[in-house]
Amino acid sequence: xxxxxxxxxxxxxxxxxxxxxxxxxxxxxxxxxxxxxxxxxxxxxxxxxxxxxxxxxxxxxxxxxxxxxxxxxxxxxxxxxxxxxxxxxxxxxxxxxxxxxxxxxxxxxxxxxxxxxxxxxxxxxxxxxxxxxxxxxxxxxxxxxxxxxxxxxxxxxxxxxxxxxxxxxxxxxxxxxxxxxxxxxxxxxxxxxxxxxxxxxxxxxxxxxxxxxxxxxxxxxxxxxxxxxxxxxxxxxxxxxxxxxxxxxxxxxxxxxxxxxxxxxxxxxxxxxxxxxxxxxxxxxxxxxxxxxxxxxxxxxxxxxxxxxxxxxxxxxxxxxxxxxxxxxxxxxxxxxxxxxxxxxxxxxxxxxxxxxxxxxxxxxxxxxxxxxxxxxxxx
Numbered sequence: 001x002x003x004x005x006x007x008x009x010x011x012x013x014x015x016x017x018x019x020x021x022x023x024x025x026x027x028x029x030x031x032x033x034x035x036x037x038x039x040x041x042x043x044x045x046x047x048x049x050x051x052x053x054x055x056x057x058x059x060x061x062x063x064x065x066x067x068x069x070x071x072x073x074x075x076x077x078x079x080x081x082x083x084x085x086x087x088x089x090x091x092x093x094x095x096x097x098x099x100x101x102x103x104x105x106x107x108x109x110x111x112x113x114x115x116x117x118x119x120x121x122x123x124x125x126x127x128x129x130x131x132x133x134x135x136x137x138x139x140x141x142x143x144x145x146x147x148x149x150x151x152x153x154x155x156x157x158x159x160x161x162x163x164x165x166x167x168x169x170x171x172x173x174x175x176x177x178x179x180x181x182x183x184x185x186x187x188x189x190x191x192x193x194x195x196x197x198x199x200x201x202x203x204x205x206x207x208x209x210x211x212x213x214x215x216x217x218x219x220x221x222x223x224x225x226x227x228x229x230x231x232x233x234x235x236x237x238x239x240x241x242x243x244x245x246x247x248x249x250x251x252x253x254x255x256x257x258x259x260x261x262x263x264x265x266x267x268x269x270x271x272x273x274x275x276x277x278x279x280x281x282x283x284x285x286x287x288x289x290x291x292x293x294x295x296x297x298x299x300x301x302x303x304x305x306x307x308x309x310x311x312x313x314x315x316x317x318x319x320x321x322x323x324x325x326x327x328x329x330x331x332x333x334x335x336x337x338x339x340x341x342x343x344x345x346x347x348x349x350x351x352x353x354x355x356x357x358x359x360x361x362x363x364x365x366x367x368x369x370x371x372x373x374x375x376x377x378x379x380x
Contacts, residue, residue, distance in 0.1 A: 032122040032151050033111055035062070035159075040105040046097065055090035063089055064158045071207065073145075073166035073197040082207040087217060092206065096131070099202030100194075103132040108147070119160060120151045129164065129198060137177055137190060143169040143198030169198035 039062050046054070063069075063086060070083045084092060096104055111124035127147035133139040145166040151157050171193055181187050196204060222233045 032113055032120055032149065032157070033108055035151065035157050036106055036108060036122075036149070038062075043093070043104050052090070055094050058093070059086070059090040062159055063162075064152055064160045067159055068161050070161070070163040071166070071199075072163070073199070075196060082210060084207075084210045085214060085217070088210055088213065092203070092210075095203045095206040096200070099200030100133050100135050101131045101200070102134050103130075105130055106147070115153070118153050120153050120157075122147075122149045122151065124148075127164070131195075131198070133194060136194070137173060139194060140172040141169060141195050141198055142172065166197050169195065171195065 042058055042061070065086055067086045067089065068083055069089050069092060070081065072079070072081045074080070093104075107128040107130060108122075108124045109126040109128075111122050111127075114121045114123070124147045127145060129143040129145075131141045131143075133141060143166055145164055145168075147165075148161075148163045149159055150161040152160055173190060178187065178190065181190065194200070199207075218237055219230070219233045222228060222237065223230065226233075228236065
């Protein structure tokens with residue numbers, strides 16, 4: 001008997017061709033519209049026994065951990081907009097089926113894709129959400145609107161944001177069902193809508209509760225983590241928020257201007273500013289401590305000064321007449337007491353020291369020597 005050739009599964013190739021006449025393979029990352037088709041298939045696999053674990057697995061497969069789902073529509077009392085987070089997304093899809101829906105899928109016509117650095121956006125202006133209802137009568141509800149889905153550009157291609165804006169909806173009933181009804185009251189009952197903008201009352205009530213449940217996620221997480229009572233969780237959360245309001249985090253320190261070094265200038269009439277000097281202790285004799293020049297140290301930036309941003313002290317050399325007079329009086333008292341003057345002549349703090357800078361011979365001790373030596377003889 002003849003051997004039949006083995007049938008190989010067809011390889012999906014991209015419609016675009018590269019030079020040479022060979023079609024290229026599709027990229028490894030799934031296309032956004034393919035992911036929507038996979039989402040429809042997974043929803044069809046749902047059964048009546050699907051529990052919370054199945055719905056959490058469904059949301060984990062198609063939605064990112066920080067994904068958001070937004071619904072916009074207009075009711076009788078005005079436009080509505082609901083946004084829920086990743087934790088409540090599986091409960092949203094579950095509420096659709098618990099409201100009487102037996103089947104749910106999305107249809108996209110001429111979707112547009114735009115690629116960014118890390119995301120892929122699918123924008124479909126002619127999107128339809130189709131739901132099948134079995135009670136009170138078989139009804140097919142077609143909700144038309146605009147669907148904008150933002151996918152993560154990676155191998156998983158999960159949804160980061162989902163926004164469906166409803167424009168209108170239609171409820172379709174088989175003609176055979178209406179023909180079978182002879183009661184005018186029953187016909188009038190069938191003519192009433194069973195949804196509001198394509199959503200059942202069960203799902204609308206869930207979205208209203210999400211407005212309350214979304215801010216309470218912090219309380220629920222704290223209760224689950226620490227086992228506190230609801231009242232204690234509320235007290236702890238409010239106290240932490242009050243602390244953040246009363247004592248906000250410290251702002252970053254503003255960068256100070258670049259410090260400009262000031263050259264040391266000698267002036268007889270210059271005095272150090274008052275806010276740059278520390279208070280001197282009691283019984284402090286400047287002349288007896290530092291004979292000669294006065295070295296003034298300015299305060300650093302951390303102590304309120306304005307000399308720079310690297311905590312450096314600026315040392316300026318000032319000529320102080322009061323200090324010089326006090327130094328001369330101290331040396332006069334030392335001479336009268338009979339102390340030798342040469343013991344301070346070579347001191348580094350003395351003006352006549354070899355290490356000291358050369359200055360004008362004004363106010364020198366040598367000029368006072370004749371008057372000092374003549375004072376005892378005249379008194380005798």
